[in-house]
Amino acid sequence: MTYHPKSDFMRVMIERGFLADCTDYQGLDEALTKGVVPAYIGFDATAKSLHVGSLIQIMMLRWLQKTGHKPITLMGGGTTKVGDPSFRADERPLLTPAQIDDNIAGIKQVFAKYIRYDDSADGALMLNNAEWLDGLNYLDFLRDVGRHFSVNRMLSFESVKSRLDREQSLSFLEFNYMILQAYDFLELNRRYGCLLQMGGSDQWGNIVNGIDLTRRIADQEIFGLTSPLLTTSDGKKMGKSADGAVWLNAEMRAPYEFWQFWRNTTDADVGRFLKLYTEIDVAECDRLGALSGSEINEAKVTLANAVTTLCHGADAAAAAEATAREVFERGGVGDDLPTLSLSADEIAGGISIVQVIVRSGLAKSGKEAKRLIAENGARLNDTPLTDAGLMLDAAALAEPVKLSAGKKRHALVRLDG
Incomplete structure (x- = not known):
């Protein structure tokens, strides 16, 4: 990049490594020097939160605003009903309008942490x-918009081509997605x-389509x-x-676990x-990136x-670091660890360590938990677990216990009341 x-x-x-490609470097750069440039990224509402995979796009919008321009976060309330086929092996499950609205409400909470929404x-x-x-109106849309799209060209886009090359079905519904995004x-x-x-580089074809359509219909010079x-x-x-998935909403991924994901970066x-x-x-x-060893x-x-301060606030980041140092450096039980609370009724007859x-x-299943124990990967209060048939009762949980899977994943188990 010269x-x-x-x-x-x-x-x-x-400088920071965000740029993969641009439709017109010089033209966009000129536009950015002349005044406030409104720019958008689209996010389909396929879950109640975005995950770390979307964070690069969120940071791009944050930097856009920090350098004096106007971010537009576009929720795909319409396009989610179709589903983006880009580089997928199968069709996305279709969501109901109520599910989509619920997901959008969750995703909005994420953006508010990174971007300022106001009338300035x-x-x-x-x-x-x-x-x-x-x-x-379907017929009007076909006549006014659809006529500008060449099926030959649409078939040549890598996102579509890779699916067809593998002889995997691509529904007509999904094929329409790129027209709607344009x-x-x-x-x-x-x-x-x-x-x-x-957007991500997998969206290049969809972005180019939108630029082409806007030039044809509105005679506007726009950029990707x-x-x-x-x-x-x-x-x-x-x-x-x-x-x-490493979700950005605290109720779907605890701030401590989020912090730990970044601490475990290679x-x-x-x-x-x-x-x-x-x-x-x-x-x-x-x-910092050039350091080695303990540094x-x-x-x-x-x-x-x-990263945790941006997403969850400075207090959450400080609590996560304190917990990590307590758990890893001093072998203690940190206050901020993910916690499983069990009622007296649940453990009346004892509860299996696997459960x-x-x-x-x-662990995601009993089978995985048993394998963890068999491979000496599970520990109870830092002591290796060797018996998959172990039962915990009220006496064993008189004090909270620390459960560990490998060296880096921990949880607290405590008795309610």
């Missing part, structure tokens, strides 16, 4: 594409003067910018951990993640604290 940007936003995107020139907008998609950009340009769509699709240095998809990813997911100065990110572990704590491991979230 282009030297004039605008603060493009400089940040390039750079105040963010929260929109829902159901506003214009739900009322479309139409979103046209509507946002008409209604709000939106000049830029951003994509971020790299992130994997960790060991090849894992960003946003997933051993025990599932050494090779520390510098890159500091640039993408925190606002720490780039030179300091490079310095890189402190850099990981810096990363975990900074407790599953209910505490340290």
Whole structure:
């Protein structure tokens, strides 16, 4: 990337590693220097929270606002009814309108932590594409919008082509998704003067379609910018951990577990993640990322604290760090650990350790819990568990106990009352 940007936003995107591709670097850079640029990213409401995989896009919108421009968070209340087929092997399960509305309410809580919504020139907008998609007349839409799309070209997009090459079914419903997303950009340009769509690099084809459609119908010069699709240095998809998705809402992933996910970053990813997911100065990110030995572990704590502060607040980050130091460095039981509370009735006849491991979230099934014990991966108060038939009763839980799976995952088990 040899282009030297004039605008603060493009400089940040390039320096911090957010930029994978852009439809017109120079044109967008010029527009960003001339005034406030409204820009959007679309988020389909397929769950009640976004996870860490979406955090790179959220940070792009945050930087957009910090450099004086206007973020638009577009909720896919309409497009979620169709489902984005991009790089999926199968069709998404269809959600009801009530489920979609419920998911949107959960996702809105995430954005409010990162972006300022108000009526100022750079105040963010929260929109829902159901506003214009739900009322479309099918025949009018086909005639006015559909005629601008070449099926030959649509079939050539990698997201569609890869599915067809594997001889996996692509429904007509899903095939329409890229037309609807392109139409979103046209509507946002008409209604709000939106000049830029951003997204992951898997959205490149959809973004280009929107730019092409808006040029044809509205004769407007607009832009697209994509971020790299992130994997960790060991090849894992960003946003997933051993025990599932790393959600951004506290009720779906406890702040301590969120903090721990970042603390467990592999050494090779520390510098890159500091640039993408925190606002720490780039030179300091490079310095921290180049550390080794015990020093890189402190850099990981810096990363975990900074990311958790943005998502859950400084108090949650401090509590998570204190708990981690108590658990790991002093072998104690931290106050902030995920907790399983059992009632006296539940343990009246004793409760199996296998059931407790599953209910505490340290294993997904009894089979997995038994394997953990058999492989010496489970510990009770830091003592290895060897008996999968162990039963816990009220006496065993007179004091809270610490349950561990491997070296890095822990939970408290306590008796209510």
